[in-house]
Amino acid sequence: MRVQVSTFAIMLALSTSAVCVRTAPTPSHAYWVSSDSSYYSPNVRLRASISRNGATLTVVLDSGIIAAPGTFTPEAPVMMRKLYLTGYVAASSASPMGLVRGNPARFADRRGWKAIAESDSVLVAEQLRFGEGHAIGPVQLHVRNAPKGDGTHWLVLGISGQAVDLRIPFEANSGLRAGAPGVRRLQVYACSERDLAGQLDTARSNGMRRAYSLVC
Numbered sequence: 001m002r003v004q005v006s007t008f009a010i011m012l013a014l015s016t017s018a019v020c021v022r023t024a025p026t027p028s029h030a031y032w033v034s035s036d037s038s039y040y041s042p043n044v045r046l047r048a049s050i051s052r053n054g055a056t057l058t059v060v061l062d063s064g065i066i067a068a069p070g071t072f073t074p075e076a077p078v079m080m081r082k083l084y085l086t087g088y089v090a091a092s093s094a095s096p097m098g099l100v101r102g103n104p105a106r107f108a109d110r111r112g113w114k115a116i117a118e119s120d121s122v123l124v125a126e127q128l129r130f131g132e133g134h135a136i137g138p139v140q141l142h143v144r145n146a147p148k149g150d151g152t153h154w155l156v157l158g159i160s161g162q163a164v165d166l167r168i169p170f171e172a173n174s175g176l177r178a179g180a181p182g183v184r185r186l187q188v189y190a191c192s193e194r195d196l197a198g199q200l201d202t203a204r205s206n207g208m209r210r211a212y213s214l215v216c
Helices: 002-023 202-215
Strands: 030-034 043-053 056-067 078-091 114-118 122-129 133-135 139-143 154-164 183-195
Touching: 043 154, 043 183, 056 078, 056 122, 056 154, 078 139, 078 183, 122 133, 122 139, 183 202
Parallel strands: none
Antiparallel strands: 030 043, 030 183, 043 056, 056 133, 056 139, 078 114, 078 122, 078 154, 154 183
């Protein structure tokens, strides 16, 4: 009788353990997405974790920084304003240089990838002065209509806004306006070295180190 009770207890324990394994939530893996290897301005470095619910991806950026190049001083001029962050699901382009946006007449931005889904844009910095860094996070981006195939797609973070071109005369009191003298449209990207499943893509990682602007 004692043996039967012990066997039953072992079977019950194993059954309970199996149920716990099946109902445990999937671990969340965070990794850094940055444009450190680029000459882009501003430079961004953000820690991202991604979860999927059907066709919607939730991208959580829990910490990071966006920075303008240079050495910051209290008298540093404003270099950029109204900087927005957008998340893209990227896929390899059939051509050597893919079209990021679908309307080339409006904005012909060719890169080594194409966007197949994107999030709404979120304001992350009102302005950046020369050499200034601005902390980002936590921020949530929701990418809807994201196709399946997390092992073949990856995350791209885009920063858009307005920047001052100091080579062109600029009236400091007039503010930054699209199309104004000395003001240009700003659009830079930070591409993940990992796919949406969290696996490192060695070829893309090495490519960004060699020629970031062609790959990302």
